[in-house]
Amino acid sequence: MGIMHDVEKGFIRTDVPSFSAGDSLLVKVKIKEGDKERVQPFEGVVIKKRGSGPRAMFTVRKISYGVGVERIFPLNAPAVESITVLSRGKVRKSKIYYLRKLSGKAARIKEKRDSRP
Amino acid sequence: MIQGILGKKIGMTQIFSADGTVVPVTVIEAGGQVVQRKIKAKDGYDAVQLGFGVKKEKRVSKAMRGHFAKAGTPCFYRLVEVKCGADDDSKPGQAINCSGFVKAGDFVDVLGTSKGKGFMGSMRRHHFSGGAESHGSMHNRAPGSIGSSSDPSRVYKGMRMAGHMGFDKVTVQNLKVVEVKGEENILLVRGAVPGPINSVVLIKKALKKG
Numbered sequence: 400m401g402i403m404h405d406v407e408k409g410f411i412r413t414d415v416p417s418f419s420a421g422d423s424l425l426v427k428v429k430i431k432e433g434d435k436e437r438v439q440p441f442e443g444v445v446i447k448k449r450g451s452g453p454r455a456m457f458t459v460r461k462i463s464y465g466v467g468v469e470r471i472f473p474l475n476a477p478a479v480e481s482i483t484v485l486s487r488g489k490v491r492k493s494k495i496y497y498l499r500k501l502s503g504k505a506a507r508i509k510e511k512r513d514s515r516p
Numbered sequence: 517m518i519q520g521i522l523g524k525k526i527g528m529t530q531i532f533s534a535d536g537t538v539v540p541v542t543v544i545e546a547g548g549q550v551v552q553r554k555i556k557a558k559d560g561y562d563a564v565q566l567g568f569g570v571k572k573e574k575r576v577s578k579a580m581r582g583h584f585a586k587a588g589t590p591c592f593y594r595l596v597e598v599k600c601g602a603d604d605d606s607k608p609g610q611a612i613n614c615s616g617f618v619k620a621g622d623f624v625d626v627l628g629t630s631k632g633k634g635f636m637g638s639m640r641r642h643h644f645s646g647g648a649e650s651h652g653s654m655h656n657r658a659p660g661s662i663g664s665s666s667d668p669s670r671v672y673k674g675m676r677m678a679g680h681m682g683f684d685k686v687t688v689q690n691l692k693v694v695e696v697k698g699e700e701n702i703l704l705v706r707g708a709v710p711g712p713i714n715s716v717v718l719i720k721k722a723l724k725k726g
Contacts, residue, residue: 402526402702406543410531429536453530477536 410453412475420445420495421488421508424459426472427480438480441470444508447494448474460498462506467499487511518606520598520720521617522548522568523703525628527713531694531704541694544626544703544717546614550606551587551595564600566612567592568716594716614719615698622693623722628711632683642676686710690722 418424426441443461446469450456455474460467472479488508498506526543533539548568556562569592573581576591584591587608600606618624638644638659647655659678663671688710695704709717 402545402700403529403543405700406526406531406702406704407529453532473538475532476538477532 407452410475415474415479415482416484418445418448418457418482418484418487420447420493421490421511423485423488423508425483425485426459426470427482428472429478429480442485443468443470444488444495444498446496446498450474462502517604518564518566518598518600518617520566520596520718521546521612521614522566522594522596523614523717523719524568525709525711525713525715525717526702528708533694539694539706540708541704541706542709544705544709544719546612546617546701546703546719548592548612549587549589550608550610550612551584551589551592552608553604553606554597556602562600562602562604563597564604564606565595565597567595569593596718598718598720613698614701614703615696617719618693618696618703618721620693620695623690623725624693624705625687625689625720625722626691626705626709626717627685627687627720628709628715628717630682630684630686630710631712633681635679636681637678638676641678641681644676690725 422445424443424445427438428441430437430439441459441461443459446458446460448455448457453475456471457474458469458471460469462468487510489511490508495508498508523544523546526545528540528542530538530540548566550564551567552565554561554563554565567584567589571591571593573591576584581591589609633640637657639646639657644659646657647653647660649656659676662675662677688708691709692706693703694706697703703719705719711717
């Protein structure tokens with residue numbers, strides 16, 4: 400896999416923080432409108448991460464005006480301007496799909512208090 | 517200028533282009549050496565014989581060993597002849613580099629041997645629709661009628677039936693070269709290339725695009 404690794408290396412971003420399902424993120428995405436470009440923030444909980452190398456994707460869920468909204472981002476895309484981890488959540492699964500069925504107080508995630516690098 | 521080079525399919529991945537869109541690419545490692553230069557005056561046509569994949573000398577027949585010894589190259593698994601111009605100055609033993617053959621933005625045709633599928637029925641092999649799966653049907657994946665009765669009293673040649681599928685020579689035309697890494701002799705081509713990983717492919721200049 401040596402050659403493949405070398406080809407993919409240049410497309411894997413090193414400036415994104417490490418995070419996992421349950422964490423709250425603020426993702427800033429560049430959006431092109433005609434010839435103008437603006438940055439759109441998206442804040443929510445990571446419900447899954449999948450893929451490896453340049454193909455890695457993650458899904459962020461938030462409740463917007465009472466409606467659940469999920470957005471899937473490529474982890475290494477140049478369109479993702481920045482990812483900020485707001486809090487670490489304590490969950491026991493890597494894919495927290497059960498969050499979709501919960502609302503209100505039940506949809507809270509306990510915060511992890513230990514510090515991770 | 518030679519018309520094609522040999523390479524090894526390394527696999528597929530995806531990369532991000534300058535404007536941020538995802539591009540699916542196949543990574544091909546070019547390589548090999550020139551084994552023979554065929555000259556019109558002597559051989560009747562102008563071509564270059566390329567070798568790819570080094571083989572142990574003891575596994576090569578004596579006749580072929582002599583052929584490689586004359587060229588001063590190691591013994592190769594795969595020998596392919598590609599056309600070239602009369603003024604081509606390729607010498608036996610000369611290493612092939614993809615940067616001299618294509619540059620990013622060019623279009624190429626890639627020839628490979630498709631993955632073997634074994635003995636396949638007519639539904640898989642020729643996309644026949646088959647019969648009904650339920651309602652008491654006993655005609656499920658069978659091909660159906662293969663012709664008329666006493667006239668012509670035979671099955672026409674080329675009738676599509678079950679049989680061996682795959683392991684064919686397949687050409688994919690007009691693939692865009694996304695990136696050329698001359699130092700590592702690596703080629704990134706947009707889209708898929710026939711054959712399994714580690715198979716040898718022939719990369720030619722696109723026939724239908726200049």
